[in-house]
Amino acid sequence: MDASARLQHTLQVLRAVAEVGRQFPSEPELKDITPLCSYFDESGTLIEDRLDSRDGGVTRREAMLRMLLLSAVIDQGPDIEGVRRLAVGVLNDLYSREVRVLHRPLDFFEHFHISATSIEECHAVVKAARAAAWAERNDSNPAKYLLYMENARQTLGYAIYRWGAPLAVPLMLTQEAGARGREGADVLHRFLTADHGCFARSVEGMTYLIKDHARYGLGKAIGDKAAHLFGKWVVHSFPLLLNRDDPAWGPWSYEVPFDSNAGRVLYRTGIVTGWVDEARLRRHEVIQPGQGKGGDTAYMRVTNLRGVESELAQESPAIVAANKELCVRHLRSHKRAPVKVQAQHIPSAVSLIDGTMTPGQIDDGLIKVGTEWCFNTGTPRCSECPLRSVCAGATEQPDLITAVRT
Ligand code: SF4
Structure with a gap:
């Protein structure tokens, strides 16, 4: 699949996921x-x-x-x-x-x-x-x-x-x-x-603040994923921040947290391997052969996806433009267009292109699918899953389901 066809498939999957998220908010x-x-x-x-x-x-x-x-x-x-x-x-x-x-x-x-x-x-x-x-x-x-x-x-x-x-x-x-x-x-x-100087003034910056601030940071008591979960809750689940009309404190202002349930669904539906080739996933230890449950499957360490580059996404002008908007205006992680598209930004960038779904809805939907139908076994409940018609694992690549555990 070229970048354009891959984008269309990703849009289909994420729209279905976001619909689940709207029906079943996770908070x-x-x-x-x-x-x-x-x-x-x-x-x-x-x-x-x-x-x-x-x-x-x-x-x-x-x-x-x-x-x-x-x-x-x-x-x-x-x-x-x-x-x-x-x-x-x-x-x-x-x-x-x-x-x-x-x-x-x-x-x-x-x-x-x-x-x-x-x-x-x-x-x-x-x-x-x-x-x-x-x-x-x-x-x-x-x-x-x-x-x-x-x-x-x-x-x-x-x-x-x-x-x-x-x-x-x-x-x-x-x-x-x-x-x-x-x-x-x-x-x-x-x-x-507040403005703490070395942390970006955005919800994304806030997720680092609560972990890394020299005096008040929680350090290892809170992981990256949990810090981003906090970001999602205070923006998407409960509108608790006063400055949320500013894009840097709005719906796209944080990276999607991606727990193991979410990562498993992104993998099985074909989004992860669609944008990042298998060799790169192994090199970054996102996929760890032989380390899955029982020893005959690979283990997917979802948190290692953060920072992994997608070369295919660079070939999509729509994603490159949305990624720039995401990183510069919303996350404020960059002052100018990023050189690379990082894999964890793709769902948010695609949702910016789409305009009908938000990162919070996507994450809520992934959590629901991962805990209700897409169990961490070789036999998830695909026949009842709302993603079954767009899921690569359920339609044409069964090894996406059988070969990897999270
Ligand atoms: S169709 Fe099956 S493999 Fe695909 S997300 Fe649903 S439960 Fe998981």
């Missing part, structure tokens, strides 16, 4: 969290014109940003739905005991025995409800179900590193604001949107 269930539920109306829609109302000493906008920063750090692992239930369970439990961690982050540390016990007990409840179905979907054993990250089994380490670190950001900002006699009602929002 933390903030409306189920007791201290935040009054921020939504009866239909579950965020009441946007009250985001600056005060609630317990902080604005609603601020309380939601704090929750999303925490969610971005913990929202990883084998069962995202389980992690989200864990977050809702712990928050509701803590607030029922007056441990108000979003409004007073110090509470989490001051009453740490309560915080840690709550995490432990809620994890046990989620595991009892979800381990069996999770094991069946993933060819695994229910006993291996664990939402603590990196297979850690210790509550204290998980609680401090993954819950404590993101809560310490607004804690430190509030304490410093107080020491200077300033208000702490929206410290996190001010920090995220």
Whole structure:
């Protein structure tokens, strides 16, 4: 396929994906969290014109940003739905005991025995409800179900590193604001949107800020993917940033996060191998032969796709122009047209060309397809999948399904 035909196929796939994303948005269930539920109306829609109302000493906008920063750090692992239930369970439990961690982050540390016990007990409840179905979907054993990250089994380490670190950001900002006699009602929002010099002034720059800032950065507690997930949530899922009329804070202002579910769907539908040749994917260890589950398949490390060049995309004037607009106006990662088209920019660039879909809708759709139909086994549910008529794996290249795991 030449670049023009490849672009048409990519448009077809992404339009179908975005349609799924519009029907099934993937976002933390903030409306189920007791201290935040009054921020939504009866239909579950965020009441946007009250985001600056005060609630317990902080604005609603601020309380939601704090929750999303925490969610971005913990929202990883084998069962995202389980992690989200864990977050809702712990928050509701803590607030029922007056441990108000979003409004007073110090509470989490001051009453740490309560915080840690709550995490432990809620994890046990989620595991009892979800381990069996999770094991069946993933060819695994229910006993291996664990939402603590990196297979850690210790509550204290998980609680401090993954819950404590993101809560310490607004804690430190509030304490410093107080020491200077300033208000702490929206410290996190001010920090995220301020000019920090070495970080691009865009949501994309913000994703690096929350990870790499020398004083307040979360460092290894948050990965690139999770930082971009935070970017997606505060722009696409919940419109929480005040300056979103500026393209650098709007729908195309961040790179799509791409978790393993999303990467698997992009691979099987033919988008990844369509734009980047197999040899280059191996060289960058996106595809790692013999490393997949069972040893007879390749492993796809989705995060390694970031920065990999697509030579074919350079042959499409439409993609080159859209990529320039994306990088210069929206991401603000470049001052002038980039020399190369990086693979992870292709879905966003294609959505700019199309004009009817956004990166957030695409990512939501990929997550839904990856978790509902495109399981990480050799037998995904293609016959029920909404992408089946445009998916290369389901129509003409079955090895895209059988040869690789994520
Ligand atoms: S048609 Fe099959 S391989 Fe293609 S995305 Fe859907 S489930 Fe995955």
